[in-house]
Amino acid sequence: MDASSSTLTNYLPPEVMEYPGKWLVAEGSSGPEDVFLFFNRVEIGRFHEKRRLPGMLLVRDQTVSSRHCVITQDPDGRCIVRDMSRNGTRVDGRRLTPNLATELELGQVLSIGKTLRLRLDGRPPAELIAEPTGATTPGNTERTLVTVLVGDIRNYTTLVRMVDSTELQESVNRVFSRLEAEVQSFGGTLKEFQGDALFAFWEKGSNGCHATQACEAALHLKKTVARLAADPSAWSIAGAPLQMDFALATGYVMISGYGNDGALSLSMVGESVVLAFRIEKLATKKTGPIIVCPITRKISDEAFKFKDLGMHQLKGFDEEQNLYALVKAKK
Secondary structure, X not given: OOOOHHHOEEEEOOOOOOOOOEEEEEOOOOOHHHEEEEOOEEEEEEOOHHHOXXXXXXXXXXXXXXXXXEEEEOOOOOEEEEEOOOOOEEEOOEEOOOOOOEEEOOOOEEEEOOOEEEXXXXXXXXXXXXXXXXXXXXXXXXXXXXXXXEEEEOOHHHHHHHOOHHHHHHHHHHHHHHHHHHHHHOOOEEEEEEOOEEEEEEEEOEOOOHHHHHHHHXXXXXXXXHHHHOOOOOOOOOOXXXXXXXXXXXXXXXXXXXOOOOOOEEEEEOHHHHHHHHHHOOOOOOOOOEEEOHHHHHHHOOOEEEEEEXXXXXXXXXXXXXXXXXXXXXX
């Protein structure tokens, strides 16, 4: 931050509790007014005079939601952050999935609104309520460059007819739980699960190149699916092997949270979203399980080997798309 965060934030420290003390330290802080002590909980939201309560960090930024995010701490010192905002909360550049509990580790940086960056610290510094009005948070109208990943269970409709629904759902839940962890470990954000489909994305501003991160993640997801397919404790449906196809598409989208009382989920609108869902349906044994759009391939060409699948006319697109199969990393 170029200027002291004290001009941007307002904070009343809570009473001391029998919890390990933690601090949110504003990047570029210049004094104790830029260091925010908390114990079991701190809530971050948009500034309003009547909300000045202990343990509430209020930000003078209209892109920050009234209830933006909450950090809670267990008695053993483990911190969890939960995003509830319209315009998103990021940890080390990765957008969090709304209302999903995510562990926040010491040294990681929260990005709030346009300029506020807060680092979680467990050491003391050298120095040391619902908004009553009907104010709304204006949405972020900037387009964001992302790489979308869609993963779909092959022959799912057939599985639904063949397999007990409870057994199928339990297997799908176990598999997707593992895949969700993989997506996050490679810096991606899980948008949602849609029945038999996984929908995630990497955006500009994540650590590293979003397209190459997504390609690397897709290759690891492919390997993970193969392992889970051979593990009866994960995929328990005998005689119906687990197979998944993936697609990657890069382009500009609009992202925002939606929901009446805080963000319930993410809304994402853009051509790359439609493209990813379209090209995933083209995957076969012949193409291989991972298909990418030409932009993803162009950005990631130096790091990965691709196979040209030729031109394809896709529903809803005026021009043919030259698609590629992601084969492997070059190194």
